[in-house]
Amino acid sequence: MSCNNASDTTYRGENEGAELDQDGLKAGSSSVSMNETSGDESTTKTLSYKSYFCDSSSVFYDPDICTDFSTTRINIIDRSLTSLPKGIFNGLKSLTVLNLQSNKLTNIKPNTFKNLSNLKDLNISNNVLTSLSQEVFNGLESLTDLNLESNELTSLELHIFNNLSNLRRLNINYNSLTSLSQKVFNGLESLILLKLQSNNLTSLEPNIFKNLSNLKTLDIANNNLTSLSQEVFNGLESLGFLALSGSMLKIINLIYQKR
Template sequence: MNNQSTIETTTYGKYFCNTSSVFYMKNVCNDSSTFEIDLSNRGLTSLPQGIFNGLESLKSLDLLANKLSSLENNTFNSLSNLETLDISDNKLTSLPQAIFNELISLTYLGLDSNKLSSLENNTFHGLSNLETLDISDNNLTSLPQRIFNGLISLISLELYSNKLSSIENNTFHGLSSLTNLDISYNSLTSLPQGIFNKLQFLESLHLSSNKLTSLDYDIFNSLSKLTSLYIINNNLASLEHELFNELKSLTTLHLRSNKLTSIPCNIFNKLIHLIDLDIGNNDLTSLPQNIFSELKSLRRLKLDTNKLTSLQFGTFHNLYKLEILSISNNNLTTLSQGILDEEKSNIFDDLVNLRVLDIRNNNLTDLPTDIFHKNQKLEGLCLQSDNLHELKPEVFTNLTEIDLLNIEDNKFQ
């Protein structure tokens, strides 16, 4: 029997060498030691048993964007050298219990955008080299307690856009290498105590678009390496004053679109490396004096779309590095002035590096002539729809760097 006949009688040869087959790939037919197979967007509804037998050298397999609704238990058993497997954007509703157990070299597994409603307890058993696991955009309502046990190399876990209403407190305890965890866009109403306790290397945590109403004061205490925390679009009405105390590495904190009516005066005091803070679109009517005074690394601050009627004179004290400030869409009627070291000072005086200031959509009727006299680096200033009746030219005297100035829709006489 010649070599071509031998290939065509092997399991993979029946499919990849058959010119009338949807699996036909000339390069695979000619070379069983191929490293990569791309079967994406082929309208596949199933994979024949043993289709990958004989392709032991395969490192990357792409099954993206097909119509697979189920997989046989031993589909991938011969692929011990496989490193990347993408089965995203299919119609899978479930997975056989041990389907990935032989993929001992796997580092990336994409299962996102399917219709998975549940996972078996040991679905990922044996994947000790797996670094990225994406199960986002499925229909998962719960996770087995030990589902991620043994994934000691996992760096990134994507669980966003499922239907999770609760998570057990030890679900993530085996993930000692995890740096990124995304459980946003679910239906979580609370987080169990200790849920993040074993994630000492976590750097990025996404909790946005859930239904969280409260957070335990020590829920983040073990996350000393965390740099980014997103809790946007939840139902938080208040925050414990110690909540962020142990997040010594945090650079980004987004609390936008909650129901916060007040914030404890010292809640941000330990966040000395924070660069980006967003508390916009809440129900804040006031802010404590000096609430941001310890945030000496802060560069972006968003307070827009609240119900602030005034800001105390020291609100922005010590924010010498701040570059972007938005206080638009509030109910501010004045911008505070005060006396500092026996001299009259303005609320923005410490913002010597400010580049963009957005104050639009407030109820300011007038601006003090020296309100921006320390903000000489200002490039963009938004004052539209502020109910301003008068605006003296002296207001802009020191703004030599200004590129954008918008004063539309006011009530100038």
């Protein structure tokens, strides 16, 4: 097992930003109403991707997506989005890649991606997320790559990754995490790469990686770690690369055993 700095990728958008209202529509445009009233009766309007990608006044407008519900890749990069409206991805069952990097997302509603059962790659890097709800990744049973790099996350919900049994690569570099729950990575049996570089971690719970038996690369460099417990790397039978540099470790009291 080697201990070095892992290489990092910083993502940058290419398009000009646009001023948006809270529904993700261009300033001055009409948003999609949740309810329509006719006479004395109120009916709920069903929202889907067409409500946004087929609306020429919407920042999401894309005629190609509008006319092809079987699209497999969507890039919504550098558009100054602060939130994602309800139902925006409903009906896009063939989607496998979704790139939302380099926006200004401050939060993502629970179940936003629930209908994207075939999604494999989700990139939400370079936003301003400070927290994520426990249900935010519900429905993403096919997801293999999740990029949360360069946000402002200070903590992670206990069961946030529980439904991501096929996830192989998780990038949480360059956030503001100070601690992690012992069971936060439970359910990630397929994970082979975990990046936690450049956070504010001061300690790691014993057995925090215990269920990551397939993990090959672990990067926890450039944190505020001063010591590590003897049990911190328990369960990492497949680990081949460990990055610890750039922290304030004075004493490493650990035993790494392959079982």
